[in-house]
Amino acid sequence: MAINCKGDLIDLTTPKVMGILNLTPDSFFDGGSYKDDSAILKRVETMLNDGATFVDMGAYSSRPGAEHVSEEEELKRMIPVVELILKHFPGTLISIDTFRSKVAQESIVHGAAIINDISAGNLDPEMFATVTKYQVPYIMMHMKGTPQSMQKEAVYNDLIKDLRYYFSEKITQTTQFKINDVIIDPGFGFAKTTEQNYTLLNHLDLFQTFGLPILIGLSRKSMIYKILGSSPQEALNGTSALHTIALLKGANIIRAHDVKEAVECVKLVEALKANAL
Structure with a gap:
């Protein structure tokens, strides 16, 4: 199982880690942390040194109830940082977290390698055509509604069946x-x-039947810290626990704030699998 990133085949048989770089002021965990070139480059360097295969950049917060950001503002936040990273770390495989085809196109033209679309084309009818034109790997996520409305739409006839049909x-x-x-x-x-x-986590393995790589984004989310009665800042241990479960159930890419710890989860699970009787 592999994906083609800018001419290089990335083998996902051994799971990979995608480090998160939020360029928004209001992300739930690290919003506003990377305001200047120095902070951005330091963050990227740390993630790459810790073992990230991909760096996922978002300039539109998709947390529940996040404020709407214009396309112009998203581009203004995104494109200079794509250029900055590739100038200093030319081999970086940048994933662009966007649901807008214009942002996707401009980012690819400036050197991005992957498009990560939370709406799977539902919020921009031109997205599929754009991805086809540039033939980059395409991450499509399940979501209902928009980031502003989605938490009101958590209603399903049968969660797993509905997602598999989607x-x-x-x-x-x-x-x-x-x-x-x-x-x-x-x-x-x-x-x-x-x-x-x-x-969903209990039944993640059922999505392997599609024969496609599975990406999971669990890092420091409310499903962890609400159960633990803590906060996003205190949710690293819980994140690692759920990363381990997801890997055992077939996840191929772990999207994480804490790259070093996610890479350690991968190494331990791979050791476990290698020594199964």
Whole structure:
């Protein structure tokens, strides 16, 4: 199982870690932390040194109830940082967290390698065509509604069946558009209650039947700190626990704030698998 990033095949048989770089002032954990070039470069250097295969950049906060950001503002935040990172760390595989095709296109033109779309094309009908044009790997996540409305839409007939049907339809569409490298993300925390998130994690292995890489985003989310009665800042240990479970259930990419600890989870789970009887 591999994806083509700018001509290089990235083998996902051994899971990889995607480090998070938030360029927004209001992200739930590290919003506003990277305001200047020095802070951004230090963050990227640390993630790469800690073992990140990808760096995922977002300039539009998708936390529940986040404020709307204009396309112009998103581009203003995103493109200079893509250029900055690739100037100082030319081999970086940058993933762009956006649901807008124009932001995706401009980012790819400036050197980004992957598009990470929380809406799987639902919020911009031009997204699939854009990904087809540039033939970059495409992460499509499950979400209902928008970041502003999604928590009101956590209603399902059967959570797992509904998500499997959603991805079946989306995979059919991406096949019709001839998008070659598709990654699925079940969308922990997006239009899902805490209880639904744990149901989803329990059944994550059922999504392996699609034969596509699975990305999971659990890092420091409310499903962890609400159970523990803590906060995002105190949720690293809980994050590592759930990362381990997700890896055992077939996750191929771990999207994480804490790269070093996520890489350690991968190494330990791989050792466990290698020594199974």
